[in-house]
Amino acid sequence: MRRTLFTLSIAAMIAAAGCGSSGNGGSASPGATTAPEPSGSSAAGASSSAGSGFDPTSVSGDLTLQGWSAGAVEAPILDKVLQDFQAAYPNIKVKFEPIAGDYAAAMAAKFSSQDVPDVFYVDSGPAATWIEDGSLQPLDEYIAKSGFDTSKFYPAYLDAFKGPDGKLYGLPKDGNTIAMAYNSDILSKAGVTTPPTTWEELTAAVDKLKGQSGLDAPLCLSPSLDRALAFIYQAGGGLFNEDKTAAIIDSPESVKGIETYLSFFKSGAAKRPGDVGDDWCGKSLGEGHSAIIFEGGWLDPFMKDTYPDVKYAWAEMPAGPAGKATLGFTVSYSMGVDSKNKDASWVLISYLTGPEGMKTWTEGGVANPSRSDLQGAPGKEILIQGAEYAHPWSFIPGFTEINDAFNNALTAAIEGTGSAQDVATATKTAIDAKLK
Numbered sequence: 522m523r524r525t526l527f528t529l530s531i532a533a534m535i536a537a538a539g540c541g542s543s544g545n546g547g548s549a550s551p552g553a554t555t556a557p558e559p560s561g562s563s564a565a566g567a568s569s570s571a572g573s574g575f576d577p578t579s580v581s582g583d584l585t586l587q588g589w590s591a592g593a594v595e596a597p598i599l600d601k602v603l604q605d606f607q608a609a610y611p612n613i614k615v616k617f618e619p620i621a622g623d624y625a626a627a628m629a630a631k632f633s634s635q636d637v638p639d640v641f642y643v644d645s646g647p648a649a650t651w652i653e654d655g656s657l658q659p660l661d662e663y664i665a666k667s668g669f670d671t672s673k674f675y676p677a678y679l680d681a682f683k684g685p686d687g688k689l690y691g692l693p694k695d696g697n698t699i700a701m702a703y704n705s706d707i708l709s710k711a712g713v714t715t716p717p718t719t720w721e722e723l724t725a726a727v728d729k730l731k732g733q734s735g736l737d738a739p740l741c742l743s744p745s746l747d748r749a750l751a752f753i754y755q756a757g758g759g760l761f762n763e764d765k766t767a768a769i770i771d772s773p774e775s776v777k778g779i780e781t782y783l784s785f786f787k788s789g790a791a792k793r794p795g796d797v798g799d800d801w802c803g804k805s806l807g808e809g810h811s812a813i814i815f816e817g818g819w820l821d822p823f824m825k826d827t828y829p830d831v832k833y834a835w836a837e838m839p840a841g842p843a844g845k846a847t848l849g850f851t852v853s854y855s856m857g858v859d860s861k862n863k864d865a866s867w868v869l870i871s872y873l874t875g876p877e878g879m880k881t882w883t884e885g886g887v888a889n890p891s892r893s894d895l896q897g898a899p900g901k902e903i904l905i906q907g908a909e910y911a912h913p914w915s916f917i918p919g920f921t922e923i924n925d926a927f928n929n930a931l932t933a934a935i936e937g938t939g940s941a942q943d944v945a946t947a948t949k950t951a952i953d954a955k956l957k
Contacts (some may be wrong), residue, residue: 584639594822643690643855645678645852648690658857681849693891702836752779753778753782808828889908891908930946
């Protein structure tokens with residue numbers, strides 16, 4: 522039975538605001554080229570030659586596509602994709618209607634009233650909650666009967682929309698990972714000739730950077746799980762065990778990851794953006810307050826528009842004791858159980874996430890492809906290859922309280938009233954409460 526009230530992860534929506542759609546939810550970049558099309562897929566991503574003979578060209582209807590605002594840069598690219606779709610499927614008309622303001626709250630109201638758009642965005646953060654609430658339509662039957670090949674999606678993005686029943690409740694429209702962005706001029710002047718590739722090299726680099734070029738701190742680090750969790754994974758830890766039935770945030774490996782993150786603050790190597798008067802680390806990089814930050818592809822349009830003269834480059838996240846790890850943010854195209862025209866909705870979803878539709882969407886350089894058979898725009902290589910070892914930003918229903926518990930405890934520890942173990946304990950308590 523579906524709930525009529527939803528506890529949605531606003532924090533996750535904000536985290537994805539820089540990723541997905543492309544700057545929103547799982548996003549960001551690309552000029553793509555296609556590799557050979559997946560078996561069983563047409564240029565549109567769906568085929569009548571596989572499965573039980575689903576014929577997308579026989580489907581008709583008027584569809585409403587909803588998500589957050591595409592923005593001035595994305596809007597014309599989305600318009601082009603939808604125009605191409607309608608040229609391929611003239612019997613299906615699509616109208617994009619962006620939702621202004623609080624997207625999560627707006628969708629909660631639509632789910633409650635059973636008046637949902639035909640196709641809509643789902644951020645990976647609240648996806649688990651929406652799946653548990655029974656609001657999303659599983660796509661497996663459509664995938665099977667149309668022969669749509671899902672093997673080309675990076676697992677970090679596809680798995681974000683997989684329910685505990687193993688079914689898929691959305692297909693990733695694009696994706697984004699966290700990587701290391703650094704001011705190449707400042708590093709070079711400090712004698713750091715190559716970007717650090719390990720924790721040890723990162724520590725050595727920030728030691729050289731201290732006091733250089735008027736920096737407030739070599740590193741800008743966000744006091745939040747959506748950045749610190751990458752370090753926890755690099756240490757060999759995590760939030761949950763593999764099937765998300767128990768917390769492992771209090772494991773020695775997880776605590777080591779938290780301790781490492783906190784150590785940069787304790788040594789003076791890192792500051793929060795707010796500590797230097799900035800609202801996020803991208804601004805700290807642009808203003809020259811810090812030389813190294815950990816962000817995603819949403820940084821690029823911001824720097825281009827706001828700090829065009831600042832030279833920066835991308836590198837992979839430094840590897841920890843357990844090797845490489847980063848976070849993968851994404852947004853799906855999904856349909857609701859109450860969507861009115863599901864056959865036409867599937868045709869649209871399969872086109873937008875198939876090789877042709879996603880190529881057009883990502884070649885504009887705004888969003889990164891969630892498919893491994895597409896290449897991104899020049900300069901996006903690091904962010905795209907990170908998807909190969911990224912961990913999905915997708916957890917369990919009601920994740921907001923867990924996220925808040927970690928962030929509050931981490932902030933206290935940064936300010937000197939807690940330890941890494943305290944952060945782990947507070948987070949485990951929140952996880953255990955949700956798993957009861």
